[in-house]
Amino acid sequence: MNVCFLMYPWDSIKQPENDTSLTLIHECVKRGHGVAICSPSNLTIRNSITNVFCTIINRMEKVPSNIKSFYKKASTREEMLPLAGFDVVFMRAEPPLDPLMLNFLDSVKDDVFIINSVRGMREANNKLYTAVFEDPNNEIIPVTHVSKNKDYLVQMIEESPSDKMILKPLNGFGGSGVILIEKSAMGNINSLLDFYINKGEGGSDYVILQEYIEGAEKGDVRILLLNGIPIGAMRRIPSEKDHRSNVSAGGSVAKHKLTTQEKTLCKKIGPKLVKDGLYFVGIDVIGGKLVEVNVMSPGGITYMNKVYKTRVQEKVIDFIESKHLERNAAFIRKSDLKRLVNKA
Structure with a gap:
């Protein structure tokens, strides 16, 4: 399987040990998958075909188990490749969303499995998306x-x-x-x-x-959903000098067990997320209510791994492998049917 990560430049990763995208890349390389990295500004058209100027991670005889060591030892090369030649395009670009990038992806969306889908990203790339979940009594949305x-x-x-x-x-x-x-x-x-x-x-x-939700001063909960189902959660606690709980704003993280209200919230929004092709999503929750839906580059895997001693990235890569196998099986079925029909 060949995966193109549409994200920030490889050389711009400042904290490898805390980078969710790099953690996903590391898991792909460990499994022997081909990996390329492309930033949205490097999408291009050649002879009416969408290509990418990408950074390809060279095969490694032995992949370091430590992500920081992997990032340091990995060698790369630069090439221009057709985007439709990849099996998976994994969206990891930082917001805000570039609408022009989606226009490039439109040209390959029928040939490549894109996570998250182009349509889903168009609909859910800003904070208005929470309005699609019908909640007239504000039971799950503030x-x-x-x-x-x-x-x-x-x-x-x-x-x-x-x-x-x-x-x-x-x-x-x-x-x-x-x-x-x-x-x-x-x-x-x-x-x-x-x-x-x-x-x-x-x-x-x-x-x-x-x-304002009571208890917000104590932080929020980041939940990662894969195919509409929670695969990890953590509590984000604001620092003494900032009311925001984002780790990028100085917050810290702690273990968190989903409450009954949070489980109900995930069950209510999960089917809609999957229907919109939003397979890998991070949601921010306070007091059991949905505050934000993050669909472009949801983070938190590295922190969840640390506090739970787990490997959330394995579930994510298992999922894209299963989608790749499904697409291959469907292609084979269609090819076999076409051959039988033509033979008749």
């Missing part, structure tokens, strides 16, 4: 408002039964721009809304206001 209209947003803050709300940009990621606001500081809120709305292209951007 009360959420999205708008560019400052007067409306101010009104929603004033009408909120809580003194606190979460404010964040629609296109943020990694916890960037997420702040806690309080009604007692309305003067600051007005200026914050001006800043968030007016910093977008053309001077107008969408802002998200979300219900």
